[in-house]
Amino acid sequence: MKTTGMMGILIALGAAWAMAQGEQPMWRPGRDVVKLPLPLFSSGQAFNLPTTETLQKRNLEFEISHRFFPPVHEGDALYGLDGPVAMRIGLNCALTDRFLLGTAVSNAANAYDFKLKYRLLEIRGKGLPVAVGLQGGVGWNTAVYGRRKGDSRNVQAYGQVIVNTLLGKRFGIGLVPSVLTNGDVADSSTSERSLTVGGYLRCEVTPALGLLGEWSPVVNGYRRGHNPAALGIEVNTGGHFFKVLLTNSTGLNPSQYLAGTDYRFQGDELRLGFNITRLFGI
Amino acid sequence: MRQTLLILVTAAIGWGATASAVELQVDKTQKNLVKFTSHAQIETFSGTTDKIDGYVIWPGDELKPDTVPADNKVYFEVQLDGLDTGIGLRNRHMRENYLETDKYPMARYTGTVGKVDSSQSNANQVTTSGKFSIHGVDRPVTITGLVSKQGDHLRVTSGFDVKLTDYGIKVPSMMFLKLNEVIRIVLDFNVKEVRKP
Numbered sequence: 181m182k183t184t185g186m187m188g189i190l191i192a193l194g195a196a197w198a199m200a201q202g203e204q205p206m207w208r209p210g211r212d213v214v215k216l217p218l219p220l221f222s223s224g225q226a227f228n229l230p231t232t233e234t235l236q237k238r239n240l241e242f243e244i245s246h247r248f249f250p251p252v253h254e255g256d257a258l259y260g261l262d263g264p265v266a267m268r269i270g271l272n273c274a275l276t277d278r279f280l281l282g283t284a285v286s287n288a289a290n291a292y293d294f295k296l297k298y299r300l301l302e303i304r305g306k307g308l309p310v311a312v313g314l315q316g317g318v319g320w321n322t323a324v325y326g327r328r329k330g331d332s333r334n335v336q337a338y339g340q341v342i343v344n345t346l347l348g349k350r351f352g353i354g355l356v357p358s359v360l361t362n363g364d365v366a367d368s369s370t371s372e373r374s375l376t377v378g379g380y381l382r383c384e385v386t387p388a389l390g391l392l393g394e395w396s397p398v399v400n401g402y403r404r405g406h407n408p409a410a411l412g413i414e415v416n417t418g419g420h421f422f423k424v425l426l427t428n429s430t431g432l433n434p435s436q437y438l439a440g441t442d443y444r445f446q447g448d449e450l451r452l453g454f455n456i457t458r459l460f461g462i
Numbered sequence: 463m464r465q466t467l468l469i470l471v472t473a474a475i476g477w478g479a480t481a482s483a484v485e486l487q488v489d490k491t492q493k494n495l496v497k498f499t500s501h502a503q504i505e506t507f508s509g510t511t512d513k514i515d516g517y518v519i520w521p522g523d524e525l526k527p528d529t530v531p532a533d534n535k536v537y538f539e540v541q542l543d544g545l546d547t548g549i550g551l552r553n554r555h556m557r558e559n560y561l562e563t564d565k566y567p568m569a570r571y572t573g574t575v576g577k578v579d580s581s582q583s584n585a586n587q588v589t590t591s592g593k594f595s596i597h598g599v600d601r602p603v604t605i606t607g608l609v610s611k612q613g614d615h616l617r618v619t620s621g622f623d624v625k626l627t628d629y630g631i632k633v634p635s636m637m638f639l640k641l642n643e644v645i646r647i648v649l650d651f652n653v654k655e656v657r658k659p
Contacts, residue, residue, distance in 0.1 A: 206485055206487075206656060207515075207516065207517035207537075212541070214544045216543060217550075222551060236550025387555070387558065418551060418555035419549060459552070461547075461548030461549045
């Protein structure tokens with residue numbers, strides 16, 4: 181009887197405890213997982229070469245870039261800043277989160293650039309994350325000496341495969357094999373292609389500040405005297421990118437820098453340049 | 463003796479059976495909105511998401527606003543990765559540098575309804591007190607909201623201020639101008655009664 185009484189008390193206490201816990205919800209966490217893009221680079225281009233980054237849908241990116249013609253060592257031209265420049269103004273528009281349409285104009289040969297970029301593939305995982313993108317476009321040079329604007333020889337086309345990865349959390353690496361048709365657009369006697377295998381390395385110093393190096397060697401076909409290269413910094417504010425660089429190339433549009441440069445990458449031939457981009461939501 | 467035991471068991475079961483409760487859950491088929499607004503000297507920006515989930519447990523057989531049961535429960539969570547400021551890169555900055563959503567993916571509110579004011583004709587003003595958690599920091603808060611009936615669901619609108627530094631969140635700067643360290647959070651979402659199958 182004593183045992184039975186104890187059991188009864190225990191049952192009653194159990195029920196009281198259950199009540200004290202209150203009603204348990206039927207609700208269960210059912211998270212709609214937000215799939216974020218693989219974050220390898222922040223900006224859509226290194227200095228000249230593209231990254232796999234695209235924009236968020238309905239975002240616009242406005243770009244203004246300069247490459248100063250006088251070399252840095254010409255101190256009386258304020259290290260090249262007080263001189264003529266190659267200038268590019270561009271606008272990129274995200275049609276989807278992966279698909280980007282861009283247009284730009286450069287004062288060098290009054291060249292227009294129309295491009296499409298697609299973020300094709302992302303491979304996540306604990307090893308090396310990899311993103312692959314494709315970019316293709318057309319350059320239309322409207323001020324080639326001795327030709328009409330609409331001359332078909334003024335048109336160049338290019339295609340690029342972009343491969344990005346991240347070593348640790350700080351070192352972003354990009355490889356960009358590219359092909360450019362009609363590399364020497366000013367020479368009517370040839371329409372030789374240029375094949376380049378460009379690359380870049382970005383080292384993150386802080387979330388806002390990165391060091392960046394870029395090299396774009398022409399491995400086959402037409403090349404102006406030398407291979408373009410650049411070293412510099414980028415500052416990211418969340419809506420703007422500021423990039424300041426030393427380079428041996430004054431080419432700004434893909435069709436201009438993919439064919440090489442007239443200058444060597446050495447002290448007395450380096451030029452200053454900058455890229456500024458600003459993002460807008462629409 | 464057996465009779466005594468039987469009475470106790472029956473009483474305990476009966477007691478448990480009377481402990482019914484109404485449960486409301488976020489109705490994801492409706493348009494839900496969580497929005498924060500942050501002001502700087504020359505620019506104001508906001509972020510929105512519909513990734514809110516959670517429940518209210520209201521002990522009793524039906525939802526009666528005139529009597530507030532002491533052991534009611536309120537729980538809501540917002541998935542912070544879903545916040546969209548309109549600019550992808552800014553979202554990324556917010557996630558990676560300020561909210562650190564890889565470590566703290568959710569903002570949560572756990573509390574109880576303390577008071578319901580039914581004096582307004584088309585909505586009840588509900589005051590809750592509880593704990594708001596974000597960026598790994600919990601702080602007590604009191605949140606007041608309006609609850610109105612909209613067809614078969616209830617619409618909840620509310621707002622409260624969050625001082626970022628209270629939660630260990632750095633105050634973001636845009637173009638070298640710091641944003642206000644207090645941001646306003648506005649909620650407008652819907653809950654619906656669910657019944658046990």
